[in-house]
């Protein structure tokens with residue numbers, strides 16, 4: 185025990201030393217990286233992410249079932265997200281996305297970007313304020329009815345807040361006089377806020393009036409090429425959901441007011457889903473109930489399977505548009521014979537905020553959020569012992585562990601938080617950690633003080649608890665995929 189105590193004392197000294205160089209505040213109140221003073225320490229120590237400093241408004245913590253606004257229904261993901269300080273309602277169908285949600289959203293956007301770039305997508309950003317002229321040209325100004333948020337500028341000109349951008353992107357492409365068949369397929373996409381005046385916004389981020397969507401538009405030389413593009417986007421969607429660990433079904437769908445000939449929805453089966461699906465128990469066939477004419481129970485594809493009804497949350501939608509918009513806006517390209525030809529189009533949506541909420545809806549327990557690991561706001565939470573407890577001295581080891589993880593495992597840089605609220609019991613902090621759903625929670629207690637230090641690791645997604653040496657821990661966390 186003697187050498188251990190010596191080590192602990194040394195660490196206490198280091199901690200005191202570190203206390204002097206904790207993050208400084210600059211004038212705007214933001215934490216700055218601490219400068220290491222020119223002393224015996226050559227190692228640059230990064231500021232630690234402290235739970236006590238994270239903005240997750242705790243007054244929302246015990247709102248329970250009464251977190252709903254008047255006239256607004258609630259569901260598991262909405263309740264858990266509000267309780268954990270991830271979102272806060274502002275006005276019907278609109279939410280503050282609090283910092284942890286923004287971190288998760290940014291990760292989700294990176295995964296989507298990777299998949300879209302993988303099929304040749306190029307990201308752009310189009311105005312949210314859309315001129316009514318474009319929408320009148322496509323006749324959707326009237327067709328969209330009350331769903332469209334409309335407004336007038338100071339000159340009396342009509343505008344809408346874009347719920348989708350077929351008109352805008354097609355006009356953009358039409359303006360390029362020199363588009364060649366060699367540049368096709370052209371896949372343009374954006375991830376932006378969209379607006380839809382929902383009659384009954386509900387279920388938190390699942391059906392809001394302001395939300396993030398990824399919308400991609402494709403331009404091809406022929407119908408055949410457009411179908412190939414369509415298939416490649418569908419495969420990218422399937423890969424995306426697989427990477428997130430979400431079970432998603434691709435179902436035949438109605439083309440709705442977007443128009444076109446072929447359409448699929450990507451649905452996450454869930455009890456609170458608003459779409460009714462029929463899924464074949466025998467083959468891959470599945471369809472939205474709306475698209476099937478009779479109350480059929482036999483599968484049209486394999487003829488032998490029985491269709492079973494399930495509810496789903498729509499998280500993606502693909503449309504083959506043909507020449508519908510390219511014809512109206514004259515989006516042409518010069519073909520191999522150097523003649524102008526009208527482009528074949530497709531459009532492909534993903535509800536970004538909806539994927540986040542739907543994932544929480546289907547993965548979480550009633551008490552705590554469970555994230556797709558890849559997009560959890562933080563991967564690891566380290567819990568030091570309660571202040572004044574008999575293993576108090578392990579607190580130094582917890583702090584040291586946070587630094588070691590950040591330095592040894594580059595993928596976990598900025599992903600490890602220290603729950604420094606040591607006035608609270610470990611049990612109480614564990615409960616909070618379970619509510620927030622960090623994929624890995626490490627309890628630094630008695631075991632860490634032993635000759636061969638051991639750490640208690642709770643893998644929240646699997647509900648498993650393990651006791652690991654430092655090496656074992658580094659090995660486990662070194663395999664965590666981050667984005």
Ligand SMILES: [Zn+2]
Nearest residue numbers: 464483486489
């Ligand atoms: Zn079948």
